[in-house]
Amino acid sequence: MENSRRITFEILLEYFVKKRNLNDIIDRYLKIRKPKPQDKSLIYQISKGVVKRYITLDFLISRISGLKIEKIEILSLLALRIALFQIIFLDRIPDYSSVSESVSIIKGFRGRKSANFVNAVLRKATRIPDIYQFLEENIKKVRDRNRQESIRHSFPEWLVRYWGRTYSSDILKKILESLNRNPEFYFRINTLKITEKDFYDDASSFFSGPYETFLDGTAFKIKDKFEEFINSKFIREGLLFVQNLSSQIAIRYFLNPGPGEKVLDICSAPGGKSVSSALMMKNEGEIIAIESNEKRLKILEGNVKRMGADIIRSINADAGKEYFLQTDKRGNNYKKQKDQSNDYNEYFDKIFIDLPCSSFGTVSKNPDTKYNKDIGRLKIFKENSLKILHNAAPYLKRGGKITLYTCTLSKIENEELINEFMDKNEGRYKVDNTDSIRRLVNENVRDFPEINCLPESGNIIEILPWYLNSEGASICSLIKLK
Incomplete structure (x- = not known):
């Protein structure tokens, strides 16, 4: 776990400092560092999740710490973002694990003083009885409604205003919510090489549960085993390709x-x-x-x-x-x-x-x-x-x-x-x-x-x-x- 979180920390540090393409950074780190297969999904999930939600996370960090975000140096801020993302959005990871790993990483980078600061903020966060309610109550104190939506859904305020001039408030809310969901993966069957029936018969062992088919069976959606499909013979032999x-x-x-x-x-x-x-x-x-x-x-x-x-x-x-x-x-x-x-x-x-x-x-x-x-x-x-x-x-x-x-x-x-x-x-x-x-x-x-x-x-x-x-x-x- 420590290795995967360390890799995640370094990926996000490069992204927030150098503003390079996130996918390119992740792919390069995975290729060089070669984490265990079971850790890859966690690296993707936390790296993309922190970037997706960092406006919300920074607002929460500021409210809990009592400091303006500009006053928190980047390494400590990054450790706080990673831990709070896991505490709020990843239920399967215990809070104590998220806290201890982030504190350990920042201690290695910045020493005991920074580690103590990160630990104090995170311990305070874990003592909040309902962090979702705490977040929402503080968002409602913001006067501007566009700013509220920007913080709540972690979209730049200018983009919220831009969409707000085109869509109703209800549609805007659904757009922001749906774009923050985890992506679903669709595949297209190459019917030049295999029929739909032959593919589903051949691939039956890959489906661990029900799967959904669309467009007369030429397309299907999976919620797990994505890596297995990507690395399978179906992709290698051109029987299948990813397409939204x-x-x-x-x-x-x-x-x-x-x-x-x-x-x-x-x-x-x-x-x-x-x-x-x-x-x-x-x-x-x-x-x-x-x-x-x-x-x-x-x-x-x-x-x-x-x-x-x-x-x-x-x-x-x-x-x-x-x-x-x-x-x-x-x-x-x-x-x-x-x-x-x-x-x-x-x-x-x-x-x-x-x-x-x-x-x-x-x-x-x-x-x-x-x-x-x-x-x-x-x-x-x-x-x-x-x-x-x-x-x-x-x-x-x-x-x-x-x-x-x-x-x-x-x-x-x-x-x-x-x-x-x-x-x-x-x-x-x-x-x-x-x-x-x-x-x-x-x-x-x-x-x-x-x-x-x-x-x-x-x-x-x-x-x-x-x-x-x-x-x-x-x-x-x-x-x-x-």
Whole structure:
């Protein structure tokens, strides 16, 4: 236990001091330190949990210690965050264990004086009869309601205010609560290599209890043994891949590619949506997958090869640049003249764009994503997305469909983006979400009753996080008229 908590401490120290990507830090430490398999889940749980809840934890630490957070040096503050997270949010770990481990770690880093301070604050916390009631009573003393929600759910105050201008107070509360839940993991069966029935028969020994299937059995959800599935032959042999349900629905119901069609997939790494398209197309037709990042492109190519999706061809290109199917990612022309005929003009039946975004819909699994943004960043995401959409449009046939996907809930990045694109292309496109929504609801409302409230009209379809118990997402399909 001490080793796993020490690793967790070092992971969080690097995150809070250097503000690097949390997943990258965790993966690097696990690779170097090689903790026991049973300790990995605890490291993930505490590391991500502390980051997810640190605004709440800091408020509580300040109230218990009587000190402003800025007055507590970072190592002691980190030890307090880790211990209090376990005391409040992890019932299976005894309080005395959480306290003694944090005190021991801070003593090794900072000596007896810091250890005594941490011990005193934590002992005081454990003597509070009902720490949840104590926390809530102190939150209610804060006058500003947005500040209250920020502290209660540990979201930046600016983001609470931003969402509050779009959603009712009840919906806002559900968004904040659902994004703080532990993520659920969905898989997609590769029907190019195995039937649903054969997979479930073969995998029966992996399921320790009931499991849930969706989308005609092509998708399923598990609550445990995630590591076993990830390291199993099903992943190694390309019989299975991880894909959240919102992404699966975007391909199945909104893009809806069919055999023989030509599909362009933009911002396509790590390749799940390209492979999902190939499965729907029964590996017949053509998919060109565009990715600007060379490392991510290699991951995509490895995944596509393992899945046996032969119709997918990958290209290292930057869709933020004009003529991106005519140039390499550095802007060098493949052809000598830009006005020469481009073989891909009006070539594709369908285009899917996984737009760069703030990723707020993924906070349950990527908690750090809610802290490193501001309104200015959202506007930059929108402008970059608008460039990509404008650059992709000439490659779509008349009568063809562009499906846009973001894993975020953001009016600037979604609704404003579509409105600006439609204004600049007046009469050339129409929104086409109605049939997709009807099929989605009719086929899945029994499993997910919340989707029954999805509107059949409107430019953007928002999949709020609790609808599917998956990531929050926004989807829109456009038909090219001329």
